[in-house]
Amino acid sequence: MSTATLEPRVHAPRNYLNADYGWKSWLFTLDHKRIALLYLISVTFFFLVGGSFAVLMRIHLTEPQGALVQPETYNKLFTLHGVIMIFFFLIPSIPAVLGNFLVPLMVGARDLAFPKLNLLSWYIYIVGGMFTLYSAIAGGVDTGWTFYTPYSSTYSNTQVTAVAIGVFVTGFSSILTGLNFIVTIHKMRCPGLTWFRMPLFLWSMYATSLIMVLGTPVLAITIFLLALEHLFHVGIFSPALGGDPLLFQHLFWFYSHPAVYIMILPAMGVVSEIIACFSRKRIFGYSIVAFSSVAIAVLGFLVWGHHMFVTGQSVFAGLIFSLLSFLVAIPSAIKVFNWTATLYKGSISYEAPMLYAMGFIGLFTMGGLTGLFLASLATDVHLNGTYFVVAHFHYIMVGGAVMGYLGGIHFWWPKISGRKYPDMWAGIAAVIIFIGFNLTFFPQFILGYLGMPRRYAFYPAEFQVLNVMSSAGATVLGVGYLIPLIYLIWSMRYGPIAEPNPWGATGLEWTTASPPPTENFAEIPVVTEEAYAYGPKEGSGD
Amino acid sequence: MQSMPFQPEQASSIAKSVDELYLFLTLVTVFFSALIFSVIFYFMIRYRRRSPDERPKPIEGNFPLEVLWTTIPTLIVAVIFVWSSMLYFKNAEAPKGSMEIFVTGKQWMWKVEHPEGQREINEVHVPLGRPVKLTMTSEDVIHDFFVPAFRVKKDVLPGRYTSLWFTATKVGTFHLFCAQYCGAFHAGMIGSIIVQEPDEFERWLAGGTPGESMEQAGEKVFQSSGCSTCHTPDGAGLGPSLLGVYGQPVKLTTGETVTADDAYIRESILLPKAKIVMGYTPIMPTFQGQLTEEQLNDVIAYIRALGKSQPKPKEEGKQ
Amino acid sequence: MTDAESHAEKGMAHQFEDLDQQHDADMLGIWVFLITEIMFFGGVFAAYAIYRWMYFSAFDGGSHILDIRLGAANTIVLLGSSLTMVLSVRAAQTGNRRSTVLFLIATMILGGIFLGVKGYEYHQKFVEHVVPGLDWAPEGKTLALLAPGGVQHAQIYFIFYFAMTGLHAIHMIIGMGLLLWLVLRARKDAFTPHYFAPVEVVGLYWHFVDIVWIFLFPLLYLIGGRY
Numbered sequence A: 001m002s003t004a005t006l007e008p009r010v011h012a013p014r015n016y017l018n019a020d021y022g023w024k025s026w027l028f029t030l031d032h033k034r035i036a037l038l039y040l041i042s043v044t045f046f047f048l049v050g051g052s053f054a055v056l057m058r059i060h061l062t063e064p065q066g067a068l069v070q071p072e073t074y075n076k077l078f079t080l081h082g083v084i085m086i087f088f089f090l091i092p093s094i095p096a097v098l099g100n101f102l103v104p105l106m107v108g109a110r111d112l113a114f115p116k117l118n119l120l121s122w123y124i125y126i127v128g129g130m131f132t133l134y135s136a137i138a139g140g141v142d143t144g145w146t147f148y149t150p151y152s153s154t155y156s157n158t159q160v161t162a163v164a165i166g167v168f169v170t171g172f173s174s175i176l177t178g179l180n181f182i183v184t185i186h187k188m189r190c191p192g193l194t195w196f197r198m199p200l201f202l203w204s205m206y207a208t209s210l211i212m213v214l215g216t217p218v219l220a221i222t223i224f225l226l227a228l229e230h231l232f233h234v235g236i237f238s239p240a241l242g243g244d245p246l247l248f249q250h251l252f253w254f255y256s257h258p259a260v261y262i263m264i265l266p267a268m269g270v271v272s273e274i275i276a277c278f279s280r281k282r283i284f285g286y287s288i289v290a291f292s293s294v295a296i297a298v299l300g301f302l303v304w305g306h307h308m309f310v311t312g313q314s315v316f317a318g319l320i321f322s323l324l325s326f327l328v329a330i331p332s333a334i335k336v337f338n339w340t341a342t343l344y345k346g347s348i349s350y351e352a353p354m355l356y357a358m359g360f361i362g363l364f365t366m367g368g369l370t371g372l373f374l375a376s377l378a379t380d381v382h383l384n385g386t387y388f389v390v391a392h393f394h395y396i397m398v399g400g401a402v403m404g405y406l407g408g409i410h411f412w413w414p415k416i417s418g419r420k421y422p423d424m425w426a427g428i429a430a431v432i433i434f435i436g437f438n439l440t441f442f443p444q445f446i447l448g449y450l451g452m453p454r455r456y457a458f459y460p461a462e463f464q465v466l467n468v469m470s471s472a473g474a475t476v477l478g479v480g481y482l483i484p485l486i487y488l489i490w491s492m493r494y495g496p497i498a499e500p501n502p503w504g505a506t507g508l509e510w511t512t513a514s515p516p517p518t519e520n521f522a523e524i525p526v527v528t529e530e531a532y533a534y535g536p537k538e539g540s541g542d
Numbered sequence B: 001m002q003s004m005p006f007q008p009e010q011a012s013s014i015a016k017s018v019d020e021l022y023l024f025l026t027l028v029t030v031f032f033s034a035l036i037f038s039v040i041f042y043f044m045i046r047y048r049r050r051s052p053d054e055r056p057k058p059i060e061g062n063f064p065l066e067v068l069w070t071t072i073p074t075l076i077v078a079v080i081f082v083w084s085s086m087l088y089f090k091n092a093e094a095p096k097g098s099m100e101i102f103v104t105g106k107q108w109m110w111k112v113e114h115p116e117g118q119r120e121i122n123e124v125h126v127p128l129g130r131p132v133k134l135t136m137t138s139e140d141v142i143h144d145f146f147v148p149a150f151r152v153k154k155d156v157l158p159g160r161y162t163s164l165w166f167t168a169t170k171v172g173t174f175h176l177f178c179a180q181y182c183g184a185f186h187a188g189m190i191g192s193i194i195v196q197e198p199d200e201f202e203r204w205l206a207g208g209t210p211g212e213s214m215e216q217a218g219e220k221v222f223q224s225s226g227c228s229t230c231h232t233p234d235g236a237g238l239g240p241s242l243l244g245v246y247g248q249p250v251k252l253t254t255g256e257t258v259t260a261d262d263a264y265i266r267e268s269i270l271l272p273k274a275k276i277v278m279g280y281t282p283i284m285p286t287f288q289g290q291l292t293e294e295q296l297n298d299v300i301a302y303i304r305a306l307g308k309s310q311p312k313p314k315e316e317g318k319q
Numbered sequence C: 001m002t003d004a005e006s007h008a009e010k011g012m013a014h015q016f017e018d019l020d021q022q023h024d025a026d027m028l029g030i031w032v033f034l035i036t037e038i039m040f041f042g043g044v045f046a047a048y049a050i051y052r053w054m055y056f057s058a059f060d061g062g063s064h065i066l067d068i069r070l071g072a073a074n075t076i077v078l079l080g081s082s083l084t085m086v087l088s089v090r091a092a093q094t095g096n097r098r099s100t101v102l103f104l105i106a107t108m109i110l111g112g113i114f115l116g117v118k119g120y121e122y123h124q125k126f127v128e129h130v131v132p133g134l135d136w137a138p139e140g141k142t143l144a145l146l147a148p149g150g151v152q153h154a155q156i157y158f159i160f161y162f163a164m165t166g167l168h169a170i171h172m173i174i175g176m177g178l179l180l181w182l183v184l185r186a187r188k189d190a191f192t193p194h195y196f197a198p199v200e201v202v203g204l205y206w207h208f209v210d211i212v213w214i215f216l217f218p219l220l221y222l223i224g225g226r227y
Helices: A023-027 A032-060 A071-107 A115-137 A151-155 A160-187 A200-232 A245-278 A286-302 A315-343 A352-375 A377-383 A387-417 A423-450 A461-494 B015-046 B063-090 B198-206 B214-224 B262-270 B293-305 C003-007 C019-054 C056-065 C068-093 C097-127 C140-149 C151-187 C197-222
Strands: B099-106 B109-113 B119-121 B123-127 B131-138 B143-147 B152-156 B162-167 B172-178 B191-196 B249-251 B257-259
Touching: A023 A032, A032 A071, A032 A115, A032 A387, A032 A461, A071 A115, A071 A160, A071 A200, A071 A245, A071 A387, A115 A160, A151 A200, A160 A200, A160 C019, A200 A245, A200 A286, A200 C019, A200 C151, A245 A286, A245 A315, A245 A352, A245 A387, A245 C019, A286 A315, A315 A352, A315 A377, A315 B015, A315 B063, A352 A377, A352 A387, A352 A423, A352 B015, A352 B063, A377 A423, A377 B015, A377 B063, A377 B152, A387 A423, A387 A461, A423 A461, B015 B063, B099 B123, B099 B143, B099 B293, B109 B123, B109 B293, B119 B123, B123 B131, B123 B198, B131 B143, B131 B152, B152 B162, B191 B198, B214 B293, B262 B293, C019 C056, C019 C151, C019 C197, C056 C140, C056 C151, C056 C197, C068 C097, C068 C197, C097 C151, C097 C197, C140 C151, C151 C197
Parallel strands: B099 B131, B123 B191
Antiparallel strands: B099 B109, B109 B119, B131 B162, B143 B152, B143 B172, B172 B191, B249 B257
């Protein structure tokens, strides 16, 4: 605990938080920073909802016959866990919270290109969220977040239409955010800020935005057709009526595979910023890392068929998708090596953001390598549809994306809130999360290879030990997540007041006050240096 | 190699080779994870900040190093890709002469038919050492036939046939799981593959309810549904003769030629107007909704048998 | 022009440095949005193409039910509306407030005609009982046209017909709303030769909706090939 006394702020300088008061000033704001906070509150809420479903699932799975709920209820839990975590937490998290807050600051602008569209995108997200919560309350959905037909279109009698509307609507929130970022990065960079002087977080936001605007519309039309089929039973995806259930899968995965890159690229951007700052070094191979982000975005659109290797599709289709899936791993590997090389001869400190970044690299590496097992046709035949897949994607999504998100929240918290949090507790939480995460998900790789399928509400007794281990780990993980919730909220009132640049980081966002004034900068900055200019200053004698 | 801990039994002819590839992938994963972890750990300690004003010299990058650590992973994944694809390709087609079994998945059970007529629910008896090909379809939603011990899996789709094959190499009982979420009792759609010594299997096949073979059942359906009225063996009826047609090329009114396989026969029964044989008119009624999947399998088995024991007709259908 | 003057220039939003930057951003923004629309319609076009390939004759039969004269007339109407739209943009660019408003209204009238004809066509589908899910019971001459390809697969044709033209009509209705908004703003002198981006942006949107129809018309109406 720091020696500073608890400091409620009495007379703070004018900043975006105290510029105006009252609910109208928040709900009708056009300030990207306030919109980012609106998103922060909403994504945290959905994380808690989706997370509590996960807790119920893991409790249920401690016993082979199921410890908690009926199978029908379990099926609804895993469906809504997936829908909420993917569409209402992971996809918006870094872009809509950190991206919205930081992109204008990092490009040296006063706001995004289209502030009203920004606010609209939050409202659209909330409306989509309301439909989804309604579907959960009004009986739930039991199709799996993947909505495979004809189960979802013809057989399920749960709230498919409501959740379809929820996902459809929320997609437009994603599209508008991506559109805003693309235009802002293209057209609003301040004088001197060339593309290759941008922080890598902006490169990853840009690549993510490309996927958001190109991929999400395909999800929209797919969900629209699914809803039509569910309501009117006309044969779009239903074989009995002449439709093709695999057409649904192609259309669905055409978006949903790139979607996973929407979820991981922003986290990679955060990790670049943190590693540069906490080793006080320019990211090794800056332009390679920048190009890798774009390469991942492009290649990510070409691999969707690897979700369909066992559907009976042609062997040749399988070969092509397998090859491309292996290739998309390469740019990610390059990034991991470049981050590691950045540490070489750096000056490394271990505050919480750095712990999260290191955790990210380790867990993302494992998660990514286990993806190779699934890109490989012969092993995917055995592993598809088992807990191996569940473990793989949780390593990337939770071990990767969530750690990246938490690292980013901790890194930019002083800028966003004007306060510092207790680093000791932050470090403890990071370690608990890392340990709890591995305890939860590593056993699932083994469960998968042993043959336990996913989405099972009950299972043969021989799988119990590993399931109990996983559930025990989930308890630790849950505790780990609650700790930051507590101290971050605490810090908003009692944390020590933050300087403009508490970490000594480079980047335009650190040149303005913490928290920034509404207009971000007194004067639009002019950039004269490369990114990550951490090196010794000229003539400093170092 | 023997099965390792945390692996299912190796009970099929391909299990060992899949496990070998899996082992290689595991080693690659462990190696690179350990490499990254230890290098990072070492750097974190060796280059920890020693004074608050430390300002390390910037290092832009190292192109040869980038080439190196791009090339090596690319080569490694190339090896994995080639190895895996060859294995996959090799195992894709069932060997000729495989014993055929028909599987119908439905919420939430597996219905199994042996050609000799034996029917099973949630169990599949197979002989040791003989390639077995499963031809599968679903009555409702997508399911998936998964036998971990054999390392085989294939989705089971409504409205079409998929197939998988295996050669069991161990006697015993092995888990059968449905591995594609299919509704409320997806987790309950499990069963067993029962592998027996060949003579024991023959005894099992012969025992139980003396029933008719799929062929015989199919012939009955063929007569009772009125197929024989138009599809007369001499080709003089309203529909083409089906003698010897199975597996042969068929010319259609559109000019294209297709092969008369399971899917073609099934489609012709359920959607007769989709493909019309050259020289005939689209007057066949549909049997959609009138035949169960098992009856369809039986009719197909019957048509398959037609022409195996009869001479092939001189001409295909009437002019 | 001093900083203060350019910042106070009519129509400029505070986050931009000058009108040029704002104009650039607006144009890039609408183009990116149109690309998302291409992906959106692209998905349903791809699904349509696949089913057309699978059920060739059924789709032919379904296409024969449509009234090719009404479709062609609507195509001319919509092309005309794109002309009036671009004339409105030109008028705004030259500071001609009256023409801007008149051409916008002309665009709305033509758009309204299109929607009216579409509405009539939809009504006809109900009369002929070829509305999947709501009123599917083709009979008589209609049935005779659909039967050869298979009535069930023709239902798939019609669900795509309604989905594609319905989505297109929704986009047109939204466009009409945008046009009305522009009319109201134009009448209040919101646009100058230096600031008419909203007219351009809506113009691009309207052209896009037109182009979608240019694809829909042959795909839905002309594939039957009886002209």
